[in-house]
Amino acid sequence: MDEFASTFIFFFAVIDPIGTVPVFLAVTAHYDRQLKRKIALQATAISAVILLFFIVVGELILTALGIPLSAFEVAGGVILFLFSLTMIFGDGKPEEELKLTHSSTEKAIFPLAIPSIASPGAILAAIMLTEKDRFHVTEQLQTAFIMLLVLVVVLILLLCASWIDKLIGKSGASVISRIMGIILSAVAITSILSGIKNYYGL
Template sequence: MEDWFKQFIILWSVIDPIGTVPVFLAVTAGLGSPSLSRKLALKAVLISAIVLLFFVIAGEYLLNEMGIPLEAFQIAGGLVLFLFALTMIFGESKPDEEMGIVQKGMHGAVFPLAIPSIASPGAMMAAVLLTDNNRFSVMHQFVTTMVMLSVLFVTFILMLLATRIQKVIGVAGASVISRVMGLILAAVAVNSILTGIQQYFDLHTAVSVSSPAMGL
């Protein structure tokens, strides 16, 4: 039970259902139709689920085949997440790139809503790390996958309620939330980068120390 709760906390943090609400409000601001907004939310969650399930099933295999250590993936994911956070903090209420996508309607479900808001680099990384074949059994990986899907379901529910939230907080409130979440996201990204760097050097230091000993 404790492991399930820990997994839920980790996946909740990296997927960040609450932080997705301002992004969803920005993407759906020009749609004008509640039904289209619901379809966009469903599409975004389904795309995110497919992407994250892909990393659960094949992420570790692909990284191993390409010779990419998990630490490098973690650092790269943190950098991408940090750049996205900067656009939330210093950009306009809708960055110019996102404005072009919003004007295209349902395409906003893919970017920036599904990727990188819901299926963020951190979420992809967590999907790989929490289903490591060398550390976790098939049953454990199945439970982790179910926990991940439950967080995605909560994200979908919050997006359905986003219109009501918007009526309460208004455009200015959504902008404030977006920037605050951007700041939190930046901190998470920096922590991801620092952790990846630390783990990388710890691993290589351990290897370099053990190599002479093996020679002896």
């Protein structure tokens, strides 16, 4: 149960469902309720396909390139750590990704599906948490299920975006994004230490 919760929190941090809400509101500001619902469903579905794709073939790609998983684990941890720092000290996910909407408001899937939901951090997490040498098929399926569960949370929040915006506002979403960044930074350091340990066989 603890492992289930930790994996859920990990994916929740890297996907950052609450931080996606202001981006969604900006992208769909001039659309009616029915179209907003359609965009939310499309963005979540596309994100699920992308992340499941990397769960299935991400490790195979690394193997074909001759990259050891321990090295990828360290690299992924470093990238996740840098990503977490931008969440903590930077503009924050909502403000940063809202800037992308100025040139692409007509394409609501961007920046929603990529890079807001299926972010680089989420892709790295999907690969690292389903390594075939470390996790059994059952565990990999469980991780995929947890990831999809987080995406269900994303969908629910997007469908309730207008209400959530009134409740917490952009400032509230920014605060939550920074808290998720702190959690993610600790997870990233753990990944780096684990990768170093596996590489040297400690």
